[in-house]
Amino acid sequence: MSAPAKTAQTADPATTGERRGPRRRSRQKGIAGNTLWFWVFVGPFVIGLLVFSYLPIIWSFVLSFFEAYNTVTPSKFVGLRNYIDMLTDHNFLSSLWTFTIFAIFIVPLTFVLSLALALLVNQVKIARAFFRSVFFLPTAASYVVASLIWKLSIFNGVRFGLANTVLGWFGVDGIAWLSTVDPPWFWLPLVTVRLWLQLGFYMILFIAGLQRISPTLYEAAYVDGAKPGWQVFRYITLPQLRATSVAVLILNLIAAYQAFDEFYNLIGAGANYARPPLVYLYSISLGSIQDLGHGSAGALILAVIIMIVTLLQGRILGFGKAGD
Amino acid sequence: MAVAERTTGTPQPIGFSRSAKGIVGMVLRWIAMLIVVVLFLIPFYLILRNALSTEQDITAPDWKLFPSHLQWSNISELFNDTEVPMARALYNSAVVAILGTGGQLLLASMAGYGLARIPYKHADKIFYAIVATLMIPAAVTFIPSFIVVSSLGWVSSLRGLIIPTLFSGFAAFLFRQYFLGFPRELEEAARVDGAGYLGVFWRIVVPNSLPFFAALAAITFIANWNSFLWPLVIGQDSSSWTVQVAMSTFVTAQTINIHELFMAVAVSILPLVLIFAFLQRYLIQGVTQSGIKD
Numbered sequence: 001m002s003a004p005a006k007t008a009q010t011a012d013p014a015t016t017g018e019r020r021g022p023r024r025r026s027r028q029k030g031i032a033g034n035t036l037w038f039w040v041f042v043g044p045f046v047i048g049l050l051v052f053s054y055l056p057i058i059w060s061f062v063l064s065f066f067e068a069y070n071t072v073t074p075s076k077f078v079g080l081r082n083y084i085d086m087l088t089d090h091n092f093l094s095s096l097w098t099f100t101i102f103a104i105f106i107v108p109l110t111f112v113l114s115l116a117l118a119l120l121v122n123q124v125k126i127a128r129a130f131f132r133s134v135f136f137l138p139t140a141a142s143y144v145v146a147s148l149i150w151k152l153s154i155f156n157g158v159r160f161g162l163a164n165t166v167l168g169w170f171g172v173d174g175i176a177w178l179s180t181v182d183p184p185w186f187w188l189p190l191v192t193v194r195l196w197l198q199l200g201f202y203m204i205l206f207i208a209g210l211q212r213i214s215p216t217l218y219e220a221a222y223v224d225g226a227k228p229g230w231q232v233f234r235y236i237t238l239p240q241l242r243a244t245s246v247a248v249l250i251l252n253l254i255a256a257y258q259a260f261d262e263f264y265n266l267i268g269a270g271a272n273y274a275r276p277p278l279v280y281l282y283s284i285s286l287g288s289i290q291d292l293g294h295g296s297a298g299a300l301i302l303a304v305i306i307m308i309v310t311l312l313q314g315r316i317l318g319f320g321k322a323g324d
Numbered sequence: 325m326a327v328a329e330r331t332t333g334t335p336q337p338i339g340f341s342r343s344a345k346g347i348v349g350m351v352l353r354w355i356a357m358l359i360v361v362v363l364f365l366i367p368f369y370l371i372l373r374n375a376l377s378t379e380q381d382i383t384a385p386d387w388k389l390f391p392s393h394l395q396w397s398n399i400s401e402l403f404n405d406t407e408v409p410m411a412r413a414l415y416n417s418a419v420v421a422i423l424g425t426g427g428q429l430l431l432a433s434m435a436g437y438g439l440a441r442i443p444y445k446h447a448d449k450i451f452y453a454i455v456a457t458l459m460i461p462a463a464v465t466f467i468p469s470f471i472v473v474s475s476l477g478w479v480s481s482l483r484g485l486i487i488p489t490l491f492s493g494f495a496a497f498l499f500r501q502y503f504l505g506f507p508r509e510l511e512e513a514a515r516v517d518g519a520g521y522l523g524v525f526w527r528i529v530v531p532n533s534l535p536f537f538a539a540l541a542a543i544t545f546i547a548n549w550n551s552f553l554w555p556l557v558i559g560q561d562s563s564s565w566t567v568q569v570a571m572s573t574f575v576t577a578q579t580i581n582i583h584e585l586f587m588a589v590a591v592s593i594l595p596l597v598l599i600f601a602f603l604q605r606y607l608i609q610g611v612t613q614s615g616i617k618d
Contacts, residue, residue, distance in 0.1 A: 034443050037521045041438030042450060045431045048491035053457045056468030063471065072471045120357055133604060134361050137368070140596035142550030144568040145589050146367065148575050152582050153370045158383075162370070165387045196367065201611060208612040258461060261552045265572050278464070278553070285467050286557055292471060299464045306461045 060296040068293035082297035091272075092298060095280040096305075102276060103256045105191045110252050111245070114199045118206030119237075132207070136200035143261030146193050151178065151266050155189040178266055181273050186266075190274065193262050198255070202248050209244030213237065246317045250310060257306050277302050371593065374586035382582050398587040408580065409562050410588060413570040417592075420485050420555070420566055421548040425541055427490045433537070436499025437525055441511075451500070457493035470557050480561040489554065495540060498613065502536055503529070539610035542603045546596055567592045 059072070064082050066074035086092050121131050138146070154162045157176035164174035177185050213236070221236050222228070238245075260278040267274045269283040281302070285295025374382055375398060377391035402410055438444075439451050469488050470479075478484030506529060514528045530537070555566040565573070571588055574580040600607065 038438050038442040038444040038447065041434045041442060041521070041525075045435035045491060045496060046450060046453075048431065048487075049454065049457060049493065052469065052472065052488040052491055053460070053465070053493070056465060056472045057460065059471050060468035072475050117360070120353065120360070123353065124357065131357065131361065133600070134364055136604070136608070137597075137600060138364065139607075140546065140600050141367070141593060142552065142568055144550075144552055144572045144575075145371075145593055148571060148585065148589055149367045149370055151575060152585065153374060154367070159385055160383050160387075162366075162387070196364070200364075204608055204611045254461060258464070264552075264556075265575060268576060278466075281464075281467065282553075282557075286470065292467065295467045296471075299467045303461055303464045306464070307459060 060299060063292055064296040064300055066293050068291070068296070070290045072292060074293065078293070082293045083301065086294060086298045086301060089294075091275070091280055092277070095275050095277045098274060099257060099259070099276045101187075102190070102259060103253060105187065106194055106256050107249065107252050109191065109195060110198060110202060111248060113195065114202035114248065115206050115241075115245075117199060117203040118210060119233075121203065122207060122210050132204075135203055138196050138199075139201050141197060143193075143197065144265055146197050147262050147265035150189045150193045150262075184273075186274050189266055190262060193266070194259070198252075202252070205244055205248055206241065209241045210237070213240045246314075249317065250313055253313060254306060254310060257302070257309075371586055371590050374583060375590040376587075377583055379581050379583050395583065398583050399591075402584050402587045402591070405580075405584065408574065408584075408588070409565060409570060410567075410591070412563065413565050413567040414591070416482065416485070416564060417549055417567040418595075419482055420551075421545050424486050424489055424548040425544045427486065428492050428495055428544055429537060429541055431490055432492055432495035433499045433530070434525070435496040436501075437503050437529065439496070439500045440503035440506075442521060454493045454496055458497065466553055466557055469554070473558065479558055480564040481558075482564065484558045485555055485564065485566070489548070489551075495544070498540065502533070506533065535606065535609065536613075538603065538606040539613055542599060542607045543610040546599065546607075549596060 063072070063074065065077060065079060067076040067078050067082075068074035117135055121128060121135065124131055155177035156162075156164070157174065157178065158164070159168070159174055161174070161177075163177065167174060175185055177189050180186060217236050217240065218232065221232050226232050226235065258278060259276050260282070263274060263276050263279050264282070269275070269279050269287070275283075277298070281295055281298045284291050284298070373389075373391060376394045376396065377388070378395050381388050381391050402408065435454070439447055439454075444450075473479060473484045473488055476484075478487070510528055510532060511524050514524045519527065550568065551566075552568045552572065555569050556572070559565045559569045562570075562573075567588075571585065571592065574585060574588075
């Protein structure tokens with residue numbers, strides 16, 4: 001109530017007087033006036049969306065049927081060859097495999113740990129805001145910043161790296177974390193860096209979900225003799241968090257598909273291991289040779305895979321039922 | 325007595341801390357909490373320690389918990405290093421984050437308001453065309469977008485960094501949902517006073533929606549400041565590097581001292597830590613309202 005009153009006071013009488021004329025006319029024009037105003041509001045956005053969302057996809061789709069080295073206006077039509085090349089490209093297939101391993105680690109770990117953090121923070125009676133802030137704070141760090149800390153300080157392969165310093169206290173030899181492929185130690189920095197960056201974010205989603213659970217449910221469970229702890233968690237908390245859980249799993253998987261920053265900065269685009277799809281596509285389409293034909297085909301294949309998996313996951317987890 | 329306690333006390337999701345078992349559980353939970361807190365804070369500790377250390381302190385065989393003396397001269401070393409365009413990169417990042425956030429909110433809020441409130445017979449189709457873009461995974465569009473931006477001649481320019489990121493279908497969607505729930509009475513009062521759509525939007529709707537704008541602005545600003553892939557694709561010339569691209573270039577090339585690089589990290593993260601300190605309420609709202617970061 002106070003805000004409209006304030007704006008009425010501050011509004012310049014001259015400008016309101018000027019506005020009065022056109023407005024009367026537009027109201028008389030009725031539907032035509034509405035159409036004009038609709039486009040005034042929505043038009044700039046729609047034009048931008050056409051140019052920077054629809055046009056790129058269409059152009060890329062066209063390019064995917066052409067041989068397009070270092071050019072965006074190619075002339076040599078090659079049919080489906082770019083697609084066949086990509087689907088038989090050992091490097092592209094192994095990048096999909098890399099993603100799969102990454103997802104197998106990161107999705108369940110993120111789910112369980114962010115839920116655990118949310119439960120932990122939710123139970124604390126003192127300084128709850130402090131703990132929530134501590135876990136949420138890494139969201140301020142970029143993947144570049146975190147990768148840099150991980151690469152140069154924590155998992156630095158030399159003796160002064162933090163992880164190797166700690167190993168040294170126990171008399172264990174240092175490990176070249178990022179370059180050791182057998183056993184694949186490089187997964188440890190890759191997975192922990194993402195956990196550090198995103199756990200707080202998903203924790204916030206879970207805390208919001210926990211706060212929506214009605215206290216009467218817990219009271220009813222207590223009256224019915226449910227044992228506090230696992231039973232209450234299993235039969236009250238977890239089912240009530242269904243909508244949040246589905247959202248967390250889907251967001252997390254989509255984000256994992258698009259992993260680029262930490263792989264690029266920790267391992268590099270040139271390595272022949274730990275190269276997820278986006279890093280591989282980046283290196284073939286925007287590296288020294290800009291092969292935009294194969295790059296476009298690969299991007300579209302990846303987009304289709306992501307959409308199919310998202311739909312399947314939604315179907316399996318019952319996205320339709322989780323209405324919010 | 326017991327009944328009163330049960331109904332008045334707040335129910336606990338897990339456990340009641342009365343019995344001996346409960347106390348053990350509580351102690352264990354606090355220990356777990358402290359361990360996790362320490363783990364989460366280690367990277368921030370490392371930023372401060374390394375940024376203010378000499379190279380000798382960092383590479384010493386024995387771990388130095390704190391620098392032997394605080395090396396504030398690392399700041400001037402970083403900004404005087406002619407090989408590192410740090411000032412320029414910070415400027416680029418600030419422009420990208422501020423204009424990118426402002427532009428995205430302006431475009432998406434107006435589009436969302438138009439879709440929610442202005443009757444138009446094709447509004448549904450437009451809305452579906454916007455929502456359809458949400459199905460496209462954001463990151464796979466970097467090659468297609470590069471194709472368009474490079475044919476516009478916008479590679480290595482601030483235009484190329486900012487303009488393609490302004491049209492967020494997701495933000496427009498969120499604004500539409502929000503404006504659908506905005507109290508119509510406020511708008512109608514202004515309408516009676518003689519305001520048109522623009523007048524109602526700017527003088528009634530926006531001033532009364534500032535918390536929602538602030539929430540989206542906070543997460544959009546952070547996403548823009550921290551964004552890496554698109555600036556990497558576009559920033560082919562060092563004059564258009566953002567701070568993320570600059571740091572990445574020097575870490576992958578390993579041409580820079582660790583203490584200097586960590587000072588760059590400290591400088592680059594400072595604006596966001598300030599946002600966290602002062603706008604955390606809006607940030608958390610933004611996260612729970614949108615459920616996504618970028």
